[in-house]
Amino acid sequence: MSIFEKIGAEAADSATKDNGSGGSSIFTFNSGMTVKVRVKSPTDVAMYYGYSMFNPRVNTFVPQKSATRNAKGFITSGHTPWDRASDYYYALAKEAKEKGDQAKAEEYSKLGYNFKGKRRYLVGFGHLETGEDIAIDFTQNQYNVVKAAIDKYAKKLDKVAFELTKTGSSTNTVVSLSPILDMDEDLTEAERANFAKCGEKPFDFALFEDCLYVADETEQIKNLVVAGFDIGLLGLTLGAGAPSSGGEITDEDLPQF
Incomplete structure (x- = not known):
């Protein structure tokens, strides 16, 4: 069973529908960074x-056996301990x-949210520094911003490079994807x-497949x-055994109330 809920076009479409790190292959994209990329396809997600x-501190992980969810992301069976x-x-x-x-209701609701599984998105890009594929992890809100930019230039992806930028920290982290319109002038x-x-x-x-930390029960x-x-x-x-945690924690792992 795949650790991903949706792949490709289905995953891309899920960002605009009703709701719900890292391994060795994920690209470290910290606040203050700008990365020049090629978007190969809107569905590389x-x-x-x-x-x-x-x-x-408990770093981001995915369950080895995920819960079963309906089309809107609500769990119907197979709850994990965190669920x-x-x-x-x-x-x-x-x-x-x-x-x-x-x-008290608000206090308990925030605690419930903290333990809840949140939608996240891995997006594939071509890295203009190396010419190789990279995968970058986004919260749902961040991916919505990235997706909007990709969709806007969907017919020009073979002609337009992008700058992917992250600024801010904690719940104020902001991601942007901006086209590089003059590639002769702005690219080496x-x-x-x-x-x-x-x-x-x-x-x-x-x-x-190698981007996420998988935790058994x-x-x-x-x-x-x-x-x-x-x-x-x-x-x-x-x-017996000491508590442990998953992949490296980032600002995006912070609760988004």
Whole structure:
């Protein structure tokens, strides 16, 4: 079973529909960076549900066995330990709201959100510095910005390079994808050559497979402990072994309320 919920055109379309790091192959794209890229196709994208916690720190991971979700992203079966923790707090939020305690309801709702799997997107580009394929990870909001730019220039992708920029930090992180309209003036000779090289073959989707940190159920439970959740509330226990966490945490792993 794939760790991705959707691949290609289906993943690209999912960003505009109703809702819901890293391994060795993902490109490190930190705030303050600008990367010159070629967009090979609007559908070089994969969508997945990532789980993380900023404080206490649990880095982004995907479950080895993902929950089953309906077309709108709601879980219908196969809840992971983190899904169960999220539901636990959402149930408390509902109870508090019914009792008229709005402050508690909001507190529990935020906790439920923290443990919830969030939609994230891996997008493939051609890197003009190297001429090779790269994969960059985005939150859903960031991908919506990137997708809008790609869609705007969809008919000119073979003629237009882009600058991908990230600024800000935490929940104020902003991503932009801007066209380089004068490639003779704004690209070096090597970058123009790599633009042509990147267009010689389609994006290699196999690159996505090594980008995400996959956690089995035991590690997910350990990460719940790291996150400060009382696993006994779910009837869960742990054997020997130190808690651990997944891939490197980034600003995008912060809760987006």
